[in-house]
Amino acid sequence: MDKYDVAIVGSGACGGWACMALAQSGFKVVVLEAGSHIDTYKEFKHRWPYEMQFRGAGQPGFLRKYFKGSTEYNYRIMIDDRENPYTTAPDKPFAWRRSRVLGGRTLHWSRASDRFSDFDFKAASRDGFGEDWPISYADIAPYYDRVERFIGVSAAPAKLPQFPDGVFLPAMPLNCAESIFQAACRKIDFPSTPRRVAQLTRMWHNRPPCHYCGNCVNGCDVGAMFNTVVSTLPPALKTGNVTLLCDSVVSHVLTDSEKRARGIRYIERYSNKEVEIGALVVVLAGSSLENTRLLLNSEPGGLANSSGVLGQYLMDQVSGSGVSGFLPILKNAAIRNDDGKAGGLYIPNFTNIGVRPKPAKFIRGYAMSATGGAMGIPAFAPSLPGFGSDYKKRVKSLYPSFARVWLSGGEMLARKENYVELDPQVRDKWGIPVLKIHCTHCDNDRRLYEDFFERAQELFRAAHGEISDAKPFLSTPGSLIHEVGTCRMGNDSKTSVLNSFCQTHDVKNLFVFGGGCFVTTGDKHPTLTMMALTARGCDQLIDMAHKGDI
Amino acid sequence: MRRKITRRDAGWLIAQAAGVAGGADFFAKWTQGAKHDVHQEHAMHSTAPPDPHDWRSYRPQFFSGDEYRILDAFSAILIPSDDTPGAREAHVTAFIDFVVKAAAEYAPEMQDRWRKALGWLAEQNFGSLSAAEQTSLVQQMAAPEQDNSKKHPGYGTYRLIKDMVVHAFYTSRVGLVDVLEYKGLAYLTEFPACTHPEHHQV
Numbered sequence: 001m002d003k004y005d006v007a008i009v010g011s012g013a014c015g016g017w018a019c020m021a022l023a024q025s026g027f028k029v030v031v032l033e034a035g036s037h038i039d040t041y042k043e044f045k046h047r048w049p050y051e052m053q054f055r056g057a058g059q060p061g062f063l064r065k066y067f068k069g070s071t072e073y074n075y076r077i078m079i080d081d082r083e084n085p086y087t088t089a090p091d092k093p094f095a096w097r098r099s100r101v102l103g104g105r106t107l108h109w110s111r112a113s114d115r116f117s118d119f120d121f122k123a124a125s126r127d128g129f130g131e132d133w134p135i136s137y138a139d140i141a142p143y144y145d146r147v148e149r150f151i152g153v154s155a156a157p158a159k160l161p162q163f164p165d166g167v168f169l170p171a172m173p174l175n176c177a178e179s180i181f182q183a184a185c186r187k188i189d190f191p192s193t194p195r196r197v198a199q200l201t202r203m204w205h206n207r208p209p210c211h212y213c214g215n216c217v218n219g220c221d222v223g224a225m226f227n228t229v230v231s232t233l234p235p236a237l238k239t240g241n242v243t244l245l246c247d248s249v250v251s252h253v254l255t256d257s258e259k260r261a262r263g264i265r266y267i268e269r270y271s272n273k274e275v276e277i278g279a280l281v282v283v284l285a286g287s288s289l290e291n292t293r294l295l296l297n298s299e300p301g302g303l304a305n306s307s308g309v310l311g312q313y314l315m316d317q318v319s320g321s322g323v324s325g326f327l328p329i330l331k332n333a334a335i336r337n338d339d340g341k342a343g344g345l346y347i348p349n350f351t352n353i354g355v356r357p358k359p360a361k362f363i364r365g366y367a368m369s370a371t372g373g374a375m376g377i378p379a380f381a382p383s384l385p386g387f388g389s390d391y392k393k394r395v396k397s398l399y400p401s402f403a404r405v406w407l408s409g410g411e412m413l414a415r416k417e418n419y420v421e422l423d424p425q426v427r428d429k430w431g432i433p434v435l436k437i438h439c440t441h442c443d444n445d446r447r448l449y450e451d452f453f454e455r456a457q458e459l460f461r462a463a464h465g466e467i468s469d470a471k472p473f474l475s476t477p478g479s480l481i482h483e484v485g486t487c488r489m490g491n492d493s494k495t496s497v498l499n500s501f502c503q504t505h506d507v508k509n510l511f512v513f514g515g516g517c518f519v520t521t522g523d524k525h526p527t528l529t530m531m532a533l534t535a536r537g538c539d540q541l542i543d544m545a546h547k548g549d550i
Numbered sequence: 551m552r553r554k555i556t557r558r559d560a561g562w563l564i565a566q567a568a569g570v571a572g573g574a575d576f577f578a579k580w581t582q583g584a585k586h587d588v589h590q591e592h593a594m595h596s597t598a599p600p601d602p603h604d605w606r607s608y609r610p611q612f613f614s615g616d617e618y619r620i621l622d623a624f625s626a627i628l629i630p631s632d633d634t635p636g637a638r639e640a641h642v643t644a645f646i647d648f649v650v651k652a653a654a655e656y657a658p659e660m661q662d663r664w665r666k667a668l669g670w671l672a673e674q675n676f677g678s679l680s681a682a683e684q685t686s687l688v689q690q691m692a693a694p695e696q697d698n699s700k701k702h703p704g705y706g707t708y709r710l711i712k713d714m715v716v717h718a719f720y721t722s723r724v725g726l727v728d729v730l731e732y733k734g735l736a737y738l739t740e741f742p743a744c745t746h747p748e749h750h751q752v
Contacts, residue, residue: 046735048723050601053648055721060649061656173743183752212738329748337733341741376734377720382713385695387628387688392636392729395720399730463752 004030007264007279009250010286012104013527014513014534016228018283020236021538030243032266035100037246040229044219069097073218074108077101083429087436094437095478102246106227108217111197112525113153115144115164119353120522127363130414133519134491134500143532151226152204155196163348170201175338177372177403178345180327184463195346198226212340251432253282253298261510267430281509288515292486293435296422304504310497311486314418315521318445319480322406323456325467327372330401338373345370349523362447365523366410372403403465405456409480410448411523420486439477449474482526487516501540502533509550511537597736598727605641612651617668620676625715627688637715640724646714667707
């Protein structure tokens with residue numbers, strides 16, 4: 001049996017960071033990735049809709065059936081639902097969007113990189129609902145610095161206590177529609193700042209700056225947006241301490257008689273051969289829910305689950321339809337490159353943090369985003385009434401004036417009733433039990449969404465926009481792809497699975513990185529916080545190893 | 551304000567280009583992009599490649615000859631060729647035939663909807679109407695779109711065809727690049743900031 005110092009399961013944002021941090025500290029690391037190793041420089045290129053057989057929509061019915069949530073551009077790096085099913089109760093749908101590929105979802109993520117504040121970490125102390133995190137902003141701030149310094153985040157300081165500033169590369173400028181929305185925000189006293197994105201505005205750690213093609217979520221062809229393959233992996237591999245095992249589907253964390261992790265069992269993706277490897281420390285970083293699934297499958301009742309809360313407190317952030325329409329001042333404007341940075345204007349949360357005198361009808365908060373301009377295919381055109389030459393002229397005239405405001409993420413309350421378990425019947429292609437997901441919105445989630453919808457229209461009106469599409473509906477949980485929780489952190493081992501270093505209370509040499517540890521969703525994008533917690537956990541791991549404590 | 555590629559950047563890029571597959575190609579395009587002034591908007595059209603599909607010699611695979619001709623006439627009424635190219639130049643009918651044919655495997659109900667829609671138009675003798683009569687029928691079919699108190703038995707057919715024709719047209723090179731003048735998918739050294747004072751106040 002091969003033996004390593006550390007076995008890391010998964011190669012996404014957190015797995016990649018852990019691999020780099022631990023390999024650079026001299027540990028012999030093995031990374032197990034269930035998906036394949038693709039060459040992003042070869043795989044990703046600018047693709048125009050008309051270059052694809054089905055103009056981006058895929059063969060009719062195909063993606064909807066087997067690759068939910070993906071497009072003809074990117075489905076090859078997404079999960080095939082035939083091999084990797086999951087189940088839900090019939091009346092409780094959950095959208096679980098996954099990738100299995102070296103680099104995971106960093107290859108096609110939206111790059112939004114926000115810091116949580118103590119308004120997020122200590123929300124329970126303010127309003128009495130749920131639990132505080134076991135850390136405060138001061139604990140994690142140095143790790144935010146470290147991650148931002150390495151991955152490169154383009155942003156502008158906003159000087160807002162609820163939305164802490166960090167170590168930033170120059171922000172990407174706003175386009176015309178975003179400038180108008182920013183002026184509107186000033187008028188109605190909404191805070192606003194360019195969306196903070198892990199997308200370079202200058203050369204950074206051997207990676208070139210963005211060239212503003214707008215192709216980000218289909219895969220960056222030059223590595224200007226952060227992903228594991230171009231960013232954390234090269235320096236990790238350079239140490240000579242890393243063994244990369246792709247197409248390796250992990251099924252179990254192995255433990256010894258003293259309740260210590262001793263290694264990993266995985267299944268070779270194509271040969272179905274079972275392989276065991278030994279490791280002094282096991283790190284799970286295969287996404288929030290896959291980590292939990294692995295723990296549940298490793299031991300009856302779940303490994304590291306003396307608390308019984310493993311699988312509970314599942315959250316996705318609240319999302320739903322936004323408001324779209326037109327900014328009349330931009331009608332007939334000369335067409336510009338408006339969608340090349342694929343960014344937008346970000347409106348950080350301003351609800352329930354003491355800056356508005358009127359109390360909201362719900363607890364916690366949400367953030368909005370706004371953008372507009374000539375956004376590729378004119379999505380508004382099919383629903384624009386009419387036909388003929390006049391219709392064509394109207395589409396052209398409205399094209400640069402299109403605008404939308406959307407819900408970046410609202411806090412979904414952490415509730416025990418939202419949970420995952422192993423499905424007793426259904427197994428994946430490799431015979432591993434799949435997750436059964438139970439998740440619904442609560443009244444607070446709905447009220448928060450309704451408030452967003454009012455505010456989004458208020459912003460649109462302040463920008464003198466004409467609203468053409470405003471039909472409120474709450475998205476299926478999971479749709480925002482911010483699924484977190486189910487393996488939460490806390491100081492009390494009776495009510496949490498992990499300590500504040502993402503180390504399991506029960507098994508000292510087992511760490512779980514990713515969103516699983518989240519105690520609340522907050523209203524920010526989650527990835528930067530997952531990475532900062534990974535960096536902090538790795539420091540702890542390294543420190544303990546040096547003291548011979550692990 | 552606009553940043554040019556510095557000699558240091560260029561040196562780094564050349565080194566990278568040698569090392570990665572497709573790197574040379576990227577380098578060539580990137581530096582070419584850098585030479586353009588981003589405000590010389592038309593220069594950027596050069597980044598839109600030609601349509602790789604040979605629609606001109608496309609033969610219908612799903613629709614019958616009559617159905618195809620009816621759909622082609624209907625599409626040209628929705629998106630006519632006027633001072634800019636229309637559905638015909640964009641080969642919209644060929645693309646729709648290709649998509650509906652491909653629906654057999656995973657979305658056969660899509661084929662049924664199209665058969666029914668074209669059948670309904672055939673019942674109205676759409677193919678033998680004069681151009682003016684065809685336009686007038688499309689107008690009647692479209693009435694509920696502007697005024698939802700109105701009803702028309704052909705509205706479902708109109709909706710199906712319009713949604714697909716509009717999608718097919720604006721995803722084509724003709725619709726997206728020639729007509730809308732979309733400027734994306736470019737290689738720029740700087741994102742073009744809004745510099746209009748009138749957009750910085752409301």
